[in-house]
Amino acid sequence: MDSANIDAVRKSTAPERDTQSSKADVNALVSLCQPDMAQINALITERMQSDVAVIPALAAHLIAAGGKRLRPLLCVAAARLCGTGNTRHHNLSAAVEFIHTATLLHDDVVDSSQLRRGKVAAHLIWGAPSSVLVGDFLFARAFELMVETGSLRALDILSKASAVITQGEVLQLMKAFDLNLSQDDYIEIISAxxxxxxxxxxxxxxVAADAPEEQVQALYDYGLNLGLAFQIQDDILDYQGSAADLGKNAGDDFAEGKSTLPLILAMRASRATDAAFWDRTIGKREQKPGDFEHAQNLMKASGALDEARAVARDFADKARAALSVFTPGPWRQALENLAVYSVERQT
Incomplete structure (x- = not known):
């Protein structure tokens, strides 16, 4: 991740925030992308097949479980916003979904997650080795799809992103149970x-649309800020959502000792007695029944969740501002609305 790019994005001017319904925000994009996504979903189904039966079965367990498909939707919307005259973005969208799914399979093994997208985590059904290896298979399929586009630049972008994602996950693992993690450190982790x-x-x-460099950079900036807003909202929901809404167990971040923004802000506002609680549950890894509920109460009392959401909204506003280089129209509006959705959603 280029720090100069990140700094430039953070300094951009944010537009005035609107109050549209978050559900409508994402539905507008889904509707516009539907013709492309029908073909992309067929491509995903085709490319996750294998003569080794466990591979398509395990992959389908996660891929067919639903999910928002936001990353392939982003690829489609970017290509269409730039006026693409080809369908190279179909391969890239499928590749993006495979990369994302592979990382989820690996993460669930590392984190010993119980649920994913409302279903029992794959590693609990097929075992950790199979989940890791099917994740590797999906990474390989992703690179096949990228190569078929003939775009070395797109291959460079997505291959580098795959390496950065892994580095971010390793960094987060190393920083687990770290009471001294700063807000800047946290942003570095979720940026990756x-x-x-x-x-x-x-x-x-x-890039697939052969867009001019100004538009390519603008969509990089948009995606970066959108991703930051989206992850911060995910981390907020871990302390206030439910398993039924989230598709995973609420409180997983707390149980795993992840120093997310809500936790960082709550600890910053802690009194001496609260600091002892955080030291025991996060620093010393000594958690007992009722601790998560107490952590939720401390989050609310300290205003940490509201403060974290304000940070997320700032990033969402910067994502919308990045689209100012494009002529107003349905694709630009749908992406602006998606930025609103990223911080107003409850799932």
Whole structure:
């Protein structure tokens, strides 16, 4: 992740925030992308097949479970916004979804997750080795799809993003249970583990459309800020959502000792007695029944969730501002609305 690019994006001017319904925000984009996504979903189904039966079965368990498909939607929308005259973005969108799915399979093994997209995590059904290896298979399929486009630049963008994502996940693992993690450290982690694929998806869509460099950069900036907003909202929801809404267990970040922005802000506002609680549950890894509920109460009392959401909204506003280089129209509006959705959603 280029720090100069990140700094430039953070300094951009944010537009006035609107109050549209978050559900409508994402539905507008889904509707516009539907003709492309029908072909992309068929391509995904075709390319996850294998003569080794466990591979398509395990892959389908996660891919067919639903999910928002935001990353391939971003690739499609970017290509269409740039006026593409080809369908190279179909291969890249499918590749992006495979990369994302592979990282989820690997992450669930690392984190010992119980649920993913509302279903039992794949590693609990087929075992950790199979989940890791099917993730590797999907990475390989992703690179096949990229190569078929003939775009070395798109291949460069997505291959580098894959490496950055892994580095971000390793960094987060190393920083687990770290009470001294700063807000800047946290932003560095989520820039890598989440925002890198958002920015690569939108940037590669522009590249597939042979867009001018100003538009390619604008869509990189958009995807980066959108990914940051989206991940911060995910981390907020981990402390206030439910398993039914989230598709995974609420409180997983707390149980795994992840120093997310809500936790960082709550600890910053802690009194001496609260600091002892965080030291025991996060620093010393000593958690007992009722601790997560107490952590939720501390989040609310300290205003940490509201403060974290304000940070997320700032990034969402910067994502929308990045689109100012494009002529107003349905594709630009749908992407602007998606930025609103990223921080107003409850799932």
């Amino acid at each position: 583990k989440t925002a890198a694929l958002f920015s690569a998806a939108s940037q590669s869509g522009a």
